[in-house]
Amino acid sequence: MHVRIDERSAGFFALGRALVTERPVAIIVTSGTAAAELHACVAEASLAFVPVLVLTADRPPELHGVGAPQTIDQHKLYGTMVRHFEDPGVAKYDDASTWRDLATRLWRHATNEDGSSGPVHLNAAFIEPLIATPYDLPERATSDGAPVERASALAGLDAVKVLCVAGHGVTSEMVRSCESMNWVVLGDATALGTLPYFDALLRDETFAASARPDVVVRLGGLLASRVLQERLRSWGLRTIGFDGAGFVSDPDRIVGEHLAGVPNPEVEPKADGEYVRLWSEASASVEAWLRAPGDGDGEFNEITLARTVVAASGERGVALVIGSSMPIRDVEWWAPARVAPTYANRGVNGIDGVVSTALGVASGSRAIGLIGDITMLHDVSGLVDGLGAAGGTCALVVADNHGGGIFSFLPQASLVNAERFELLFGTPRHHDLAVVAQAFGHEGVTVDDIDSLRAALDVALSTTGLTVIVARVPSRERNVAVHEEWNQKVRNILESTR
Numbered sequence: 001m002h003v004r005i006d007e008r009s010a011g012f013f014a015l016g017r018a019l020v021t022e023r024p025v026a027i028i029v030t031s032g033t034a035a036a037e038l039h040a041c042v043a044e045a046s047l048a049f050v051p052v053l054v055l056t057a058d059r060p061p062e063l064h065g066v067g068a069p070q071t072i073d074q075h076k077l078y079g080t081m082v083r084h085f086e087d088p089g090v091a092k093y094d095d096a097s098t099w100r101d102l103a104t105r106l107w108r109h110a111t112n113e114d115g116s117s118g119p120v121h122l123n124a125a126f127i128e129p130l131i132a133t134p135y136d137l138p139e140r141a142t143s144d145g146a147p148v149e150r151a152s153a154l155a156g157l158d159a160v161k162v163l164c165v166a167g168h169g170v171t172s173e174m175v176r177s178c179e180s181m182n183w184v185v186l187g188d189a190t191a192l193g194t195l196p197y198f199d200a201l202l203r204d205e206t207f208a209a210s211a212r213p214d215v216v217v218r219l220g221g222l223l224a225s226r227v228l229q230e231r232l233r234s235w236g237l238r239t240i241g242f243d244g245a246g247f248v249s250d251p252d253r254i255v256g257e258h259l260a261g262v263p264n265p266e267v268e269p270k271a272d273g274e275y276v277r278l279w280s281e282a283s284a285s286v287e288a289w290l291r292a293p294g295d296g297d298g299e300f301n302e303i304t305l306a307r308t309v310v311a312a313s314g315e316r317g318v319a320l321v322i323g324s325s326m327p328i329r330d331v332e333w334w335a336p337a338r339v340a341p342t343y344a345n346r347g348v349n350g351i352d353g354v355v356s357t358a359l360g361v362a363s364g365s366r367a368i369g370l371i372g373d374i375t376m377l378h379d380v381s382g383l384v385d386g387l388g389a390a391g392g393t394c395a396l397v398v399a400d401n402h403g404g405g406i407f408s409f410l411p412q413a414s415l416v417n418a419e420r421f422e423l424l425f426g427t428p429r430h431h432d433l434a435v436v437a438q439a440f441g442h443e444g445v446t447v448d449d450i451d452s453l454r455a456a457l458d459v460a461l462s463t464t465g466l467t468v469i470v471a472r473v474p475s476r477e478r479n480v481a482v483h484e485e486w487n488q489k490v491r492n493i494l495e496s497t498r
Ligand SMILES: Cc1ncc(C[n+]2csc(CCOP(=O)(O)OP(=O)(O)O)c2C)c(N)n1
Pocket: 324, 325, 326, 327, 349, 350, 351, 352, 371, 372, 373, 374, 375, 376, 399, 401, 402, 403, 404, 405, 406, 407
């Protein structure tokens, strides 16, 4: 049990707990605006398929519409974003025999085995007195977990080039299993063990042409890479979606076949090993450049920051939580393969609640977070309770580029005059985030280079509590240039190996 003052942060903290434990987490709030605060977390849980049980207290019917405090219409408050809604009326002892069934229905909908798990809502009205003696619950019902069906996707095809795109929901076992069939697996920031640097590689026309597969397999959510999505669109290839990693996101409607379960190495023919070699050699040449002394890794920027944080998480086996905006992209595009459990709120991709989700993942354990400065400020109320009574260790690294760096990559950056752009898109805020952390009673440090970042992570991870590590990275304009330079460097590497 965790206690949070701000319901919005509580919701996102609960998401973090549910992500780590892979079990439904109950969020209990009072009525009125308290219930409304959970809207954002319900949206995220809905689209990220995270099971949460939202339990809102309510006034009895006779106190609605008469000006009673903290009273709003909570019937279906979250609309279609919940998998199931129950409004059983005022709780009465006489109805106690129905409570287990009620809870079971909510649990079943939240944990739906067909891959559409998500949030459910129980609106529970009470009359005074609000304190009572708990009853024993009726016997537990037995569950009927149906096994997931398996299918052969590529029966009859020999040595085809298979590109597997694995997003949110995919496990490291699924990745390994796909690789065992000679499939090239590209993953989002949360995927473990997938092939790094694919985004930069696919920006090169010649490489992209040679890397065109015969078949695309999709697992789970979308990747952040627009370049990959654009290639998939223009290739227009046979695309098979497996639902075993959860909902297969497909806004471009390019998945033509939908299969149940996960790809099965026992029934699939081996794919083309040469195709794997093409990708892994290209990826390895980028890695070799990045590791060469004096190149890539020497400079302190948002990319090397992301690389260092991912390496720190991998070396120590500490869970990683990545914020939306540039962190999720820099990790997906430029970090070495993830090895420790990695999480992100990829359902709605909000920048809200990420501090709390990181704290939820770290609770009673250890985690590293990597988020933007606006993302930190957006959920600054997550600092109020920090890790709370359950304790734990959280090193929250903030890439401080004074504003929303992602917008500098958009056409708006040059179309809108600089002052307006800063006001409406850049939204720089000049709070000293280390001092903000300290003001809430946490550790707050600032780093300006890789070595001090590594040292700060060492200290943060060997102490308990929350440490906010503010990384002062180059300007947002410089960040765009750095990304261009790095992409160009990859083109040069590919050119030199041709
Ligand atoms: C709740 C919410 N509001 C607004 C947005 C739109 N948005 C996407 S990225 C971003 C800026 C984030 O800035 P920062 O956290 O500093 O990350 P950076 O872009 O610098 O990497 C905003 C406002 C969003 N995703 N979620």
